[in-house]
């Protein structure tokens with residue numbers, strides 16, 4: 001196999017540039033334009049045949065568009081004889097990894113089929129929503145974690161006292177435990193229920209021993225902010241002092257940032273898997289470290 005190249009998809013140009021630097025690889029940036037009807041046109045201006053192509057494209061909203069761009073780029077690269085390793089920092093549809101109600105499409109399974117059929121040979125992502133989702137893939141997939149990088153950021157930049165790390169639901173308990181261990185704080189887990197039809201989130205009433213404490217709510221992602229808002233309301237009621245929301249993927253859709261500020265969240269910390277105003281942590285370090293361990 002030939003030269004290692006990093007392709008920066010339109011959703012992840014900065015992250016790809018940083019990956020290329022860390023991996024000492026050539027950065028390739030195809031031209032991406034839109035036809036009048038909104039369809040995407042992608043044009044590569046460099047030869048890619050025989051290359052080991054690390055194709056970096058996150059699939060945050062607009063998720064379907066970002067996936068379509070990813071499929072087009074992967075298809076071109078594999079047709080031209082490159083070996084395609086898709087690095088998808090935020091793996092859209094990862095939450096739809098099983099049928100929650102009858103008749104529902106398991107969308108992550110569709111994503112897996114599509115990636116394989118356009119010639120993707122390997123997938124790497126960051127903090128996939130749930131490890132079980134990886135069993136839907138028929139090509140090798142690995143999820144690195146940016147939790148240590150979030151811990152480092154909080155330690156370096158925030159001056160918290162009496163810190164308690166909070167899992168807003170059962171699903172985030174493992175991630176939160178890892179965060180609390182690295183941070184050196186105790187952790188607690190809340191009990192959340194989501195209405196599968198309305199999406200409304202409720203956190204169970206329980207005694208929370210957080211009076212006067214600074215709390216860090218840790219989750220894989222913040223989308224509408226419903227989960228973190230419900231947790232914050234309970235923590236504030238229990239007289240927590242500062243509330244910090246730390247997540248890997250800060251999608252922040254539908255005015256989530258404003259909603260969270262109104263609920264009493266002092267700061268939101270996210271990574272650059274989803275470029276936003278709160279992308280304070282660089283996820284390229286765990287990605288590049290993992291990629292360097294691969295021989296192909």
Ligand code: R5P
Pocket residue numbers: 095168169171172201219220221222223224225226227228
């Ligand atoms: C759910 O299990 C996830 O880990 C997140 O807690 C959830 O997806 C966040 O979504 P939202 O911000 O819309 O509540």
